Amino acid sequence: MTSVNPKMKVGTSMVHNRGETFVWHSLRNITLAAGLLLILFPMWLVLINCFKSLEEASQSFFALPQSVNLDNVRELLQSQNYFRYVGNSLLVTCVSMAVVAVFIPLVSYAIARNMHRGYYRFLYVYIMLGLFIPSQIILLPIVKQMSSLKMLNSWGLILLYITFSLTRGVFLFVNYIRALPIEIEEAAQIDGCTVVQTYFRIVLHLIKPMISTLVIMDVLWYWNDFQLPLFLLNRSRDMWTLPLFQYNFKTEYSFDYPMAFTAYIISLLPVLVVYCCCQKYIISGLTAGAVKS
Amino acid sequence: MHKKVLNRDRASFFVITLPALLLYSFFYIYSVVLGFYYSMTDWDGLSRKFNFVWLENYGKILKNKAFFNSVTVTFRYAILMVVFTIVIGVLLAVALNSVKRFKTFFKSVFFFPAMISSVAVALIWDQVFIRALPNLAPLFGVANIASPLGNKQLALYAVLFVNLWQSLAMPTVIFIAGMQSIPDELYESAVIDGASMFDQFRFVTLPYLVPTITVNAILTLKGGITSFDYAKALTGGGPARSTMLIGIKIYIDAFGDTPKFSIANTESVLLFLVIALLSIVQLTISSRSGVNKA
Secondary structure, rough: OOHHHHHHHHHHHHHHHHHHHHHHHHHHHHHHHHHHHHHHHHHHHHHHHHOOOOOOOOHHOOOOOOOOOHHHHHHHHHHHHHHHHHHHHHHHHHHHHHHHHHHHHHHHHHOOOOOOOOHHHHHHHHHHHHHOOHHHHHHHHHEEEHHOOOOOHHHHHHHHHHHOOOOHHHHHHHHHHHHHOOOHHHHHOOOOOHHHHHHHHHHHHHHHHHHHHHHHHHHHHHHOOOOHHHHHHHOOHHHOOHHHHHHHHHHHOOOOHHHHHHHHHHHHHHHHHHHHHHHHHHHHHHHHHHHHH | HHHHEEEHHHHHHHHHHHHHHHHHHHHHHHHHHHHHOOOEEEOOOOOOOOOOOHHHHHHHHOOOOHHHHHHHHHHHHHHHHHHHHHHHHHHHHHHHHHHHOHHHHHHHHHHHHHHOOOHHHHHHHHHHHHHHHHHHHHHHHOOOOOOOEEEEOOHHHHHHHHHHHOOOOOHHHHHHHHOOOHHHHHHHEEEEEEHHHHHHHHHHHHHHHHHHHHHHHHHHHHHHOOOOOHHHHHHHOOOOOOHHHHHHHHHHHOOOOOOOOHHHHHHHHHHHHHHHHHHHHHHHHHHHHOOOOO
16 A cells, blocks of 8 residues: 555646646747747848848838848948958957967966965955956046057057956966866976976866866957947047947948948858857856856 | 976966066056046046045035936846846746757857847847837837837836847856756655646755855846946937936046046946945855855
8 A cells, every 4th residue: 555655646746747747838938939039030130131222121121132132241341441340350359369368377377386375375366356346447547548558559458358357267267277186297397397398288288178168258258348449449440349340330320221230240240150160169168157257 | 406496486487477467457456546546536537637636526426416317227227137137047047948859959049149249239129129119010009119219218128128138148058057956856856746847946946046046146236237338339328318327427427528537437436336345245145155156
């Protein structure tokens, strides 16, 4: 008898669950479908309308384009300026990222392996102060500083990205490196490796996963950032990055929205391609970064 | 010999950290100090001469209606953002986590908004509000729907909606990560005990998610209070100051038509104090729970 009872219980709960499971599944599917619609519908509208002329778009905003009309794309790509902005964005993102990817792990390595020394402990706490500081309080004085240094340009922006990447980067790497066993490094040093050799031959290979997380987080930030370029570069048109170009496009081309849509789509394209190729790594990399920091 | 090697290593470690120390001190810490300093002057940001006025600006600000309007708008915005982020984020995470087929597809689509620039998101929605809503009006049986961005009752919510459209992705993924750390046995024994789906959520999932929810709530609150991009690109603070978030107010006061640079700095110092306080709360909570760090 005693062995029947639990089975009965499971049986009844299964029956009871079947109806409930159905309700739950429908609710879930409705939620997901609504989400998909909300995310994809605006993107769809942007996509179809960039193949239309202004006339066609104002007649039928929701309809498919009558033909694949690439005039907008052609016009955009023929204007010299567009490539200048792409170039600016590429320059800023690549240079900042290259420096940060080499520089932050090295600094973190120095801190992580010397935590028993006062200077390094101070440096760690000092850099972590950045956690408490919102960008607004730095941005106003920094504009004045950069303007007196004649650095209201791409190089000034790069320098600031490198500096502002320190807090999160050092936090992630110091904790990661401290969890690694120190014995291999000690063995290498006994064999006569210098600090830098030990780093490049051994530590670098162990921290590769963290480096990819850092690269994903920071590349997305540099490429998409609006606030810092706006404060620093909005007055000098030649130095605009893509987000600034998009922002200023609103005022200049507000009447010709198929053109504006084309500009958005074409600016999104590089990100879209990269995302499609490695969305798995991007999501897991960003999650790792966010959960740890 | 060994001593020499050690000294050499110590020197290289020190040299490695030096550029970081200098850059960080000059562009980060020194800027904050300057910010505090400017907040105690009467500098308009342009003239060559200015005076040190101690705390006069702080007194002025606390009597200023426009400032209090911004504070109210900002807090309403930030608190709504936290509520929506937690509720929708948890629901989406539960839904996404239970999907068996097309899991990667769903996850990629729901994460997609986090990939694009905030300006592009804002401007796309701006166009959708302007162009698509009038076309959708017949569906709802009305003659016309104007963009909510032009309506001073609705503009803040429209900006918030666009902000959430993009910013929900990250907390959702963090919630999913939090759910995956819940041991399966708990659900199995809950099912044996006859727990319904809702009971499982209420008594297993939710208690385990509390630390994640807390951290996400504080991060979102900080994000909401310092929000800038969406309101700047969508409304610029209008109409009738209804979307004048504190970040926008600081920008306009510092670089607008009638610059009040020192006042803008005073506002950003106050903002800094709020954010610093929230960060301390966040660190205390997360070190106590031990689940998430910093």
